[in-house]
Amino acid sequence: MVLLWIFIPCLLLNVYIAEVVTGVVHDLATLEAADSKDITKEDLIKAQEYIDRFYNAVTRSRMLSNPTEQKIKDMQTFFGLKVTGKINKETLQIMRKARCGVPDVQSFSHFPGKLKWEKTxxxxxxxxxxxxxxxxxxxxxxxxxxxxxxxxxxxxxxxxxxxxxxxxxxxxxxxxxxxxxxxxxxxxxxxxxxxxxxxxxxxxxxxxxxxxxxxxxxxxxxxxxxxxxxxxxxxxxxxxxxxxxxxxxxxxxxxxxxxxxxxxxxxxxxxxxGSRRPNMPKPNPSVKPPARPTMKPQPKPPKEPQPKPPKEPQPKPPKEPQPKPPERTSA
Incomplete structure (x- = not known):
């Protein structure tokens, strides 16, 4: 258990897990909402989980009367919000965004001890x-x-x-x-x-x-x-x-x-x-952009020959009687 508390949180800085393991539980009463009409109890529970997970390391060593309020202030400062120490709509909006699972810090920063790879x-x-x-x-x-x-x-x-x-x-x-x-x-x-x-x-x-x-x-x-x-x-x-x-x-x-x-x-x-030296060859991943499969045009189904409509017989025009030529009379 001691090794778990030291090793894993050191790598991911997620001391929220360590607190759960050691039985530290926060009281929601210490989490204040700026406007109780717009913020539900479920919102406060989610907010408590958020600040415990992503801002617990910031206040862990501080002896504060209300560490929860300080965590909210740290979070509001980090995201450039109005610093009140209370949960409001703007703070909840940030908390609802998709994000990385690693806790937050100020400016660019490194893991404790500046952990880095010792090979190139x-x-x-x-x-x-x-x-x-x-x-x-x-x-x-x-x-x-x-x-x-x-x-x-x-x-x-x-x-x-x-x-x-x-x-x-x-x-x-x-x-x-x-x-x-x-x-x-x-x-x-x-x-x-x-x-x-x-x-x-x-x-x-x-x-x-x-x-x-x-x-x-x-x-x-x-x-x-x-x-x-x-x-x-x-x-x-x-x-x-x-x-x-x-x-x-x-x-x-x-x-x-x-x-x-x-x-x-x-x-x-x-x-x-350090920086990459100019004489070092530039990285060139061996993987090329995948060629998306081209959709082959589907042949249209052949048209079935349509039977020609039967010809209706055309009525023949009636024959008009032709006048007989006059008979010749002999003189």
């Missing part, structure tokens, strides 16, 4: 695939996500297809074997562990989402870039333009070949690994 060549393996898109589309999205990071730091990534990789990538439902269950459609989209041995660096996607490379559903490429940032050692950014911002807009779409990291993302990752 890393392997990754996609253990299983979502049925939402083709396997080649998943391979392409993940390869392009690694390429985004590799373009700015001196790390190279190679996909393997069996055995244990540095970064193991998988799709799973609800309880999927790592003590951090998913919550169904939307809500938490994915999570990743900080660099390290064993589960370190592993990245999990919630199979309850509808994964896509297009406009509809949840864009797997954007979520992969974000989660791999965690797998390389980054925490969340408070800049909405950054890929390491904790929430993702629904139906987000971007061309993976044109995507660029925000300055805060680059500053954060280069603070860990």
């Amino acid at each position: 060549s890393l392997t990754y393996r996609i253990v299983n695939y979502t049925p939402d898109i083709t396997t080649s589309e998943v391979d392409y999205a993940i390869a392009q996500a690694f390429k985004i990071w590799s373009e700015v730091i001196p790390l190279n990534f190679r996909q393997i297809y069996s055995g244990e990789a540095d970064i193991m990538i998988s799709f799973g439902y609800r309880d999927h074997g790592d003590f951090f269950p998913f919550d169904g459609p939307l809500g938490i989209l994915a999570h990743a562990f900080a660099p390290g041995n064993g589960i370190g660096g592993d990245t999990h996607f919630d199979e309850a989402e509808t994964w896509t490379l297009g406009h509809q559903g949840t864009n797997i490429f954007l979520v992969a870039v974000h989660e791999l940032g965690h797998a390389l050692g980054l925490e969340h950014s408070r800049y909405e333009q950054a890929i390491m911002y904790p929430t993702l807009l629904e139906n987000s779409f971007v061309d993976p070949t044109k995507f660029k990291l925000f300055k805060d993302d680059i500053d954060g990752i280069q603070a860990l690994y």
Whole structure:
């Protein structure tokens, strides 16, 4: 139990789980709503779960008369909301957005101890695939996500297809074997562990989402870039333009070949690994964009010859009597 409390939360910073294990329970009475007419008890329960999960580490060491209020203030500060320490419509609106499962911090930041990979060549393996898109589309999205990071730091990534990789990538439902269950459609989209041995660096996607490379559903490429940032050692950014911002807009779409990291993302990752030297060959994923199957035009069914309508007999015009020529008389 002690090892669980130290090791797992250190990787994912989810001390909410540690509190549940040790029996710490919060009283909803400490959670105040700005307007009780518009906010239900169910809203308050969801809000309590949210701040305990994503902001508990911020106030864990503080001796406060109302730590719940401070967590709400930390959350409101992080997202640029009016800081009241109370639950209001704006705060609930942020809480309802689809997001990453890793807790939030200020600006670009790193996991405790600045965890990072101590080698420059890393392997990754996609253990299983979502049925939402083709396997080649998943391979392409993940390869392009690694390429985004590799373009700015001196790390190279190679996909393997069996055995244990540095970064193991998988799709799973609800309880999927790592003590951090998913919550169904939307809500938490994915999570990743900080660099390290064993589960370190592993990245999990919630199979309850509808994964896509297009406009509809949840864009797997954007979520992969974000989660791999965690797998390389980054925490969340408070800049909405950054890929390491904790929430993702629904139906987000971007061309993976044109995507660029925000300055805060680059500053954060280069603070860990330095920049990619100009003489280093640029990363070039072996996976090419999948060719979507072209729909062959279906031949139209042949037209059956239509029988010609029978000709109706035309009535013959009646013959008019012709006058007989006059008879010749002899003289």
